[in-house]
Amino acid sequence: MSTHYRGDNPDRVVLGKFDGHESGYIGDARGHGGIYFDTGDATWDAMTSGLSNSEQHSLAWQVNEQFLRTQMEHGVPRIEYELGQYSSLEEVLLKRQGSFSAKEIEYLTENAAAYGYRRVGNSWVKD
Amino acid sequence: MEEDFPTEVQKIVEPLLSSMGFTLDVIDNDVDEGGRKGSVVIYRAQDCKIQVYHSSREGEINAMIGPLSAPNEHGLYDQSRKWHYFNDFAVEPKLSLEELVDKLRDERVNFETTNSWLEWLKTERIARYFDSAHAAIVAGK
Numbered sequence: 001m002s003t004h005y006r007g008d009n010p011d012r013v014v015l016g017k018f019d020g021h022e023s024g025y026i027g028d029a030r031g032h033g034g035i036y037f038d039t040g041d042a043t044w045d046a047m048t049s050g051l052s053n054s055e056q057h058s059l060a061w062q063v064n065e066q067f068l069r070t071q072m073e074h075g076v077p078r079i080e081y082e083l084g085q086y087s088s089l090e091e092v093l094l095k096r097q098g099s100f101s102a103k104e105i106e107y108l109t110e111n112a113a114a115y116g117y118r119r120v121g122n123s124w125v126k127d
Numbered sequence: 128m129e130e131d132f133p134t135e136v137q138k139i140v141e142p143l144l145s146s147m148g149f150t151l152d153v154i155d156n157d158v159d160e161g162g163r164k165g166s167v168v169i170y171r172a173q174d175c176k177i178q179v180y181h182s183s184r185e186g187e188i189n190a191m192i193g194p195l196s197a198p199n200e201h202g203l204y205d206q207s208r209k210w211h212y213f214n215d216f217a218v219e220p221k222l223s224l225e226e227l228v229d230k231l232r233d234e235r236v237n238f239e240t241t242n243s244w245l246e247w248l249k250t251e252r253i254a255r256y257f258d259s260a261h262a263a264i265v266a267g268k
């Protein structure tokens with residue numbers, strides 16, 4: 001499974017930098033409750049076997065984008081980007097252009113409003 | 128076929144770094160990213176280091192600069208905070224997130240292949256910001 005639910009009726013999707021399974025966005029969701037996306041190693045290996053890094057990135061982003069779209073279609077109340085060491089979403093975007101983190105921020109900035117979300121700080125909140 | 132990231136870095140970025148006085152220091156093509164593998168290639172000059180990394184987890188290629196005392200670690204997971212992105216010290220106009228996304232949209236095409244991403248990194252990060260980043264690093268900022 002790639003979509004994980006932690007806590008009772010988690011009402012937020014947690015995004016952010018990968019920093020192991022005990023910290024970063026996964027640690028935050030596991031510690032405080034939330035929905036997060038993490039493709040298991042076996043699934044990842046099956047998905048990406050024989051692909052170049054560029055092809056892996058492209059495929060992984062398609063799956064990631066589908067996760068975000070599905071969550072917004074289901075009307076999850078809040079999507080949060082955990083900033084960690086960064087001061088703002090703008091900093092993540094400027095410093096780490098092209099990364100999945102940057103792509104998530106770009107995707108939500110460009111598409112979340114169409115699903116009834118507005119940005120509040122580093123979160124997108126369902127109206 | 129999977130390309131060898133360090134080889135691509137050596138082919139595309141290393142000539143610029145060599146011309147700036149950097150020599151290859153460390154290659155780690157086996158950085159553990161929670162079951163996946165990242166890579167880092169680190170260069171050293173007289174007063175600072177530069178690294179170019181790939182992260183499978185973050186789908187990212189990036190470059191950082193640090194003092195000689197910076198650990199030989201993948202910058203994304205560096206706990207010392209001695210490694211800095213090249214534009215960490217640049218003074219840029221403050222834009223809203225929405226304006227920034229709009230401004231950077233045309234650059235996305237550069238991140239579609241490893242080669243084009245490394246070429247972009249070489250010119251738009253290392254060459255473009257080296258002077259300001261290097262000055263800050265040697266000043267101990």
